[in-house]
Amino acid sequence: MPPSSGSVSGRSTAASAERLLNLLIALLDRESGYTRDQLREIVPGYHKAGSHDAFERMFERDKAHLRSLGYPVEEIPDDDPWATDVQLAPRYRVSRGSYQLPQVQFSAEESAVLAVAADAWNDAAQDRLARRALDKLEPALSHEAAPGRDVQPTVAVADPAFEPLLSAVLSHRTVRFDYVDRTGAFSRRTVQPWGVGSRFGAWYLAGWDEDRQAQRTFRLTRIISEVAITRDGFEPPEDFSMGGQLARMVLPPTRVRVTIYVRQGAAQLLRQIATPLTEEDPHLPEGFDAVLLAVSDTEGAAEHVCAAGPDARVATAAGADLEIQRAVARAVERRLTEAKKFQDRVGGCEVVWGKQRRNGAAKASTEQHLARLLHIVRHVYSHQGAQLEETARHFGITDQELIADLQTLFVCGRPGHMPDQLIDASWDDGHIYLGNARELSEPVRLTVPEASALLMGLQTLQALPGGNSDVVRSTMRKVATAADALPLADALAAPDQPAELVPEDTELMSQLRQAITNNRRVKIRYVVASRDEVTERLVDPVRIVSSDGHQYVRGWCLNANGPRTFRADCILSCEDMGQAQAHPRMDSETRTSLYPEKRRPVQAVLVTDRRGRWIVEHYHAKRVATVDLPPAEEPPVPVTGGPGGLAGPGGPGGSKGPKPLPEYVAAEVDFPTAEALSSLVTRHAGHVAVASPPEVVRTVEQWINNSLFMGTTQL
Numbered sequence: 001m002p003p004s005s006g007s008v009s010g011r012s013t014a015a016s017a018e019r020l021l022n023l024l025i026a027l028l029d030r031e032s033g034y035t036r037d038q039l040r041e042i043v044p045g046y047h048k049a050g051s052h053d054a055f056e057r058m059f060e061r062d063k064a065h066l067r068s069l070g071y072p073v074e075e076i077p078d079d080d081p082w083a084t085d086v087q088l089a090p091r092y093r094v095s096r097g098s099y100q101l102p103q104v105q106f107s108a109e110e111s112a113v114l115a116v117a118a119d120a121w122n123d124a125a126q127d128r129l130a131r132r133a134l135d136k137l138e139p140a141l142s143h144e145a146a147p148g149r150d151v152q153p154t155v156a157v158a159d160p161a162f163e164p165l166l167s168a169v170l171s172h173r174t175v176r177f178d179y180v181d182r183t184g185a186f187s188r189r190t191v192q193p194w195g196v197g198s199r200f201g202a203w204y205l206a207g208w209d210e211d212r213q214a215q216r217t218f219r220l221t222r223i224i225s226e227v228a229i230t231r232d233g234f235e236p237p238e239d240f241s242m243g244g245q246l247a248r249m250v251l252p253p254t255r256v257r258v259t260i261y262v263r264q265g266a267a268q269l270l271r272q273i274a275t276p277l278t279e280e281d282p283h284l285p286e287g288f289d290a291v292l293l294a295v296s297d298t299e300g301a302a303e304h305v306c307a308a309g310p311d312a313r314v315a316t317a318a319g320a321d322l323e324i325q326r327a328v329a330r331a332v333e334r335r336l337t338e339a340k341k342f343q344d345r346v347g348g349c350e351v352v353w354g355k356q357r358r359n360g361a362a363k364a365s366t367e368q369h370l371a372r373l374l375h376i377v378r379h380v381y382s383h384q385g386a387q388l389e390e391t392a393r394h395f396g397i398t399d400q401e402l403i404a405d406l407q408t409l410f411v412c413g414r415p416g417h418m419p420d421q422l423i424d425a426s427w428d429d430g431h432i433y434l435g436n437a438r439e440l441s442e443p444v445r446l447t448v449p450e451a452s453a454l455l456m457g458l459q460t461l462q463a464l465p466g467g468n469s470d471v472v473r474s475t476m477r478k479v480a481t482a483a484d485a486l487p488l489a490d491a492l493a494a495p496d497q498p499a500e501l502v503p504e505d506t507e508l509m510s511q512l513r514q515a516i517t518n519n520r521r522v523k524i525r526y527v528v529a530s531r532d533e534v535t536e537r538l539v540d541p542v543r544i545v546s547s548d549g550h551q552y553v554r555g556w557c558l559n560a561n562g563p564r565t566f567r568a569d570c571i572l573s574c575e576d577m578g579q580a581q582a583h584p585r586m587d588s589e590t591r592t593s594l595y596p597e598k599r600r601p602v603q604a605v606l607v608t609d610r611r612g613r614w615i616v617e618h619y620h621a622k623r624v625a626t627v628d629l630p631p632a633e634e635p636p637v638p639v640t641g642g643p644g645g646l647a648g649p650g651g652p653g654g655s656k657g658p659k660p661l662p663e664y665v666a667a668e669v670d671f672p673t674a675e676a677l678s679s680l681v682t683r684h685a686g687h688v689a690v691a692s693p694p695e696v697v698r699t700v701e702q703w704i705n706n707s708l709f710m711g712t713t714q715l
Contacts, residue, residue, distance in 0.1 A: 014408060017369040019045030021412045023062055024071060024094065028439045029414050033076055033093030042415040063092075065367055069374070070136070070444045071099050101136065101443035104482050108144040110475040117457030117475075125163065126453045128368060133450035135375045137482060139382065139443045159203050159220035159614050162196065164227040169193045170448050174210070174232040177658050178225035179218060180611060182299075187211075188658075191218070192234040195242030195492070197459060199249050201550060206245045208234075217245070224610040228658035243459055243492050252296035258328045259315040261288040266311040268527040268534060270304055272569055283317045290315065298324070302331035306339070307683035309675075310706035311532070336708045338686030343704060345629050346607045346689035347697045351666040353625050372397075374444070376405055377423075380434045381441035388430050403427065409434070451483035455492045464546050509544075511574050512553055516541045521558075521580040525572040531673060534572065539564070540580035556583040602671040605691045610661045612687035615680070621667035627691075629664050666691060678703035 023043050026034060040046045040055055049055035063073045075090045106114060118134040121127035161177065168175045179189050192208040202219055209216040259277065262270055264287055274291035281290050295301045305312050305328070314329040316322070372395065379394070380386060392402040406425045413422035413436070424435035434441075446454075455476055462472045480489035515522050521540050528535055541555035550567055557564035563586055607627060608615050616624060671677040678700045681688055690700045 013365045013369050014404070015045065016366045017373060018408050018412060019043065020062055020065055020366070020370045021373055021408070024066055025413060025440070026415050027066075027071075027073060027092060027094040028096070031093060031095065033074075033091035034415075035078070035089045035091050037089070039092065044417070065370065066094070068367060068447065068449075069132075069371055070447045070450070074098075096439070099442075099444050101140065101445045102481055102484060104137075104140050104478050106137070106141050106475065106478060107471075108142040109471045110478065111141040113458065113461060113472055113475050114141070114454065114479070117454055117461055120457035120460060121453065123162075126456075129450045129453035130457060132371050133446050133454045133479075135371070136444050136446055136450070137479075138375075138379065140482070159223070160617060161205075161220045161223040161227050162203060164229055165193055165196050165205055165220070166449075166452065168227070168229045169195055170452060171229075172233050172235065174230045174234060176228045176230065177223045178660070180222050180224055186224070189218070191216070192236070194236040194240050195245065196220075197242045197246045197456070197492070199246040200251065204246070204249075206240075206242060207236075217249075221614045222611070224613075225658040225660050241490060241492070243462070246459075254294040255296055256298055256301050256324055256328070257292060257294045257321070258301050258325055260291050260293050260305060261285060261313050261315055262291055262308065263288055263311040266532055267308040268532055269529050269570070270308045270312055272527060272572075273304065281315070283315060298327050298331050301328045302335055303683055305332050306335050306685055306707065307679050309679060309682055309703050310710045313710045333708070335685035336682060336704060339682050339689075340704050340708065341632075342609075342686045343681065343689040343697075343701060345632070346691050347701065348694070349607065349627055349629060349666075349691050351605055351625055351627055351691060353623055373405055373409060374440060376402075377409065377434060377437050377440045378443065380432050381437070384433055385431045388427050388432055391432055406432065409437070446479070446483035448483055448485050448488065451479050451485060451488055452492075454479050455488055459492050460546070508571060508574055509551065509568060512541055512568070512571075513544060515574070515576065515580075516543065519580045521577040523575045523577050524566065526566055527570040527572065529567075529570060529676070532675065535559075537564075537566070538577060539566070540583065540586075542586050544568075556581075556586050602674050602677060602696065603668065604671060604677055604693065604696045605666055605668050606688055607664055607666050607691050608688045609664055609686075612684055613661060613665060615684070615688055616665060616667040616669075619667075619669045619671075621669050623668050625666045626662040627664050627666045674699045675703075682707055 022045065023039065026039060026043055034042070036056075036059060039059070040049075046055060046058065049058050066073050071094050074093055074095060076093060078089055078091055114134065114137070118130045121130050165175065167173075174190060174192050176188065176190050178186060180186050188211075190210040191205070192210065193205055194207040196203060196205050198204070202221065205218045205220060207216065207218075208214075259281075260270065260274065261284060262274075270293070271289075271291060274293045277290040277292055284290050293301055293304060295304070301314075305314060314325055314332055316326050316329050376391075376395065380391070383391075388402060389399060392399045395402065397405075406427055409423045410425040411417075411422065415421075420436075423437045423440075424433075426433045458472055458476050458479070462469075462476075476489040476492065477486065480486045512522065514520075521538060524537050524539055526535050526537055527533075536559075538558040539553070539555045540558070541553050543554050545552040545554050545565070550569065553566045553568055553571070555564065555566075556562070563583075606615065606619075606621075607629070671680075674696055677690065677696065681690065681700055682704060690697050
């Protein structure tokens with residue numbers, strides 16, 4: 001029976017990790033280092049390179065792996081006095097002491113907030129970095145019990161521009177990208193990226209706009225091209241703080257107040273952000289309620305009304321300012337018309353799914369395996385004789401996987417690989433002992449990407465109600481010290497702010513937080529947005545989760561007899577119902593998941609344009625493909641600004657411009673209900689539509705047509 005692709009991939013990853021570990025030991029072995037040819041001879045695994053060029057590529061990849069784990073591979077000149085210039089070749093080494101963790105120690109409270117920050121990332125790549133950083137900091141963490149936190153931030157990144165921008169921020173490299181502002185105008189920007197961070201549920205880039213010669217802030221969801229990282233370097237201002245930049249951002253004032261008619265018993269999310277109107281309205285249709293919606297601008301009001309679909313319409317014959325009322329109604333009609341036009345172009349289009357790429361999967365697996373081997377050495381050296389089962393649980397792996405890792409360590413060692421040069425590993429009696437690997441047991445400093453992943457989790461924690469504390473701030477400085485990059489903490493932490501800038505809990509959230517602290521059961525009235533209904537639930541709340549600018553209550557729902565997550569702004573009321581019970585399934589959760597048991601019965605294929613591409617990431621598409629659509633009736637909007645102006649969004653520009661993204665992308669996505677999917681289409685009018693299956697397409701089309709009918713009956 002042929003081996004499965006998974007088992008072959010696992011053996012390949014293990015072999016690569018074994019080769020890398022032997023290379024690291026060789027580079028640590030002597031200060032004078034080894035040449036490439038010498039390393040090819042003495043490191044097991046390099047003999048599999050069939051040619052000189054294949055070895056060169058393998059060696060370059062291996063050096064990058066070791067450097068990304070915090071071991072600075074140095075290239076030094078050959079010190080052989082008898083060699084000729086032709087014979088001289090550079091030598092490679094990892095200098096002793098160059099990778100050691102600086103002297104740093106975390107208190108019990110600091111260790112607790114550090115664990116919360118490391119658990120924050122929903123992005124796989126950043127999650128790996130944060131957890132690897134926490135593993136490296138294990139010797140510096142306090143083992144004293146600290147008060148548990150009832151708040152868990154989560155950092156979710158749905159913007160493909162995030163990774164390259166973060167890389168450019170850390171490497172101080174100028175970037176170029178195509179951008180669309182709030183008015184819909186396109187331009188190409190050349191920016192010195194100073195920092196990235198999240199605020200109000202969105203991610204932002206702050207930096208120096210070279211075309212405008214001014215500091216600017218860009219919302220990542222409005223970047224409509226790939227981010228091109230140039231070779232141009234820069235030095236950010238010493239006094240710049242991304243945390244401070246985010247803290248100074250405030251929600252725009254509510255300048256627009258508009259009366260909306262909502263169908264009785266429906267549009268629950270719209271009702272949550274509006275105020276009921278009790279005065280008589282002679283124009284109020286039968287079966288509707290009148291609410292007052294206060295937002296920052298006309299487009300914001302129109303977006304909320306469009307999301308409610310046929311269950312809401314703008315009152316154009318009543319309200320405080322009829323001109324504003326009618327302006328919002330016109331915006332609603334325009335957005336719904338754009339949604340219909342795009343849906344008509346997309347409905348039934350053919351999607352050809354190609355081979356799905358897993359970018360960086362092999363690199364991540366190899367690095368992750370090597371990082372685990374090194375962590376096992378460090379952990380066992382400080383806990384000699386640890387029980388095998390207990391150690392396996394500590395690393396979150398099975399006993400068999402731990403034994404396989406120990407067997408890998410057992411065959412690794414210094415060049416020559418004689419018995420006295422190999423790592424001494426034994427576990428026969430169920431207790432693990434390691435020896436002859438002192439150089440690998442030393443704590444390793446954090447890399448800048450690892451420290452950044454932890455710091456951004458701490459930054460998110462700092463922005464929560466009650467999170468802007470001295471403990472979080474001191475933890476950030478120690479994390480940056482562990483990477484020998486103290487300016488990172490200054491750049492990400494918010495400076496001391498007046499108390500009024502720190503977000504405060506609402507009365508309802510304070511009541512829920514108190515219920516968690518005092519272990520109380522509560523009865524809540526809750527809006528189920530996907531079904532647009534209000535339900536009553538008995539809940540034993542466990543923690544509060546913050547994600548994408550929203551707060552969620554995680555707990556055991558007695559109605560469902562299982563763990564559930566409730567969005568805080570959908571909770572209408574909260575009543576104490578006595579002492580809560582212990583639920584082992586809740587206690588066994590190691591990670592906070594917002595939707596671990598959520599059923600997603602509606603499977604659909606979405607098509608988005610470049611402005612809606614973040615939706616593909618946000619809803620965790622199963623597969624993605626580029627599609628072609630019939631041409632639109634209107635010509636493309638011209639792109640302005642920046643050198644080498646473009647003919648259209650992402651069109652041809654200068655040779656150094658960013659690579660344009662595909663104009664349209666199809667994605668297979670799951671949704672809780674067809675109504676939730678229909679609301680997404682009308683909310684993001686003209687940027688997302690549904691291609692299949694036919695029954696869901698018909699539901700969406702009917703939703704759009706009914707919404708248009710509701711909006712035009714009063715225009």
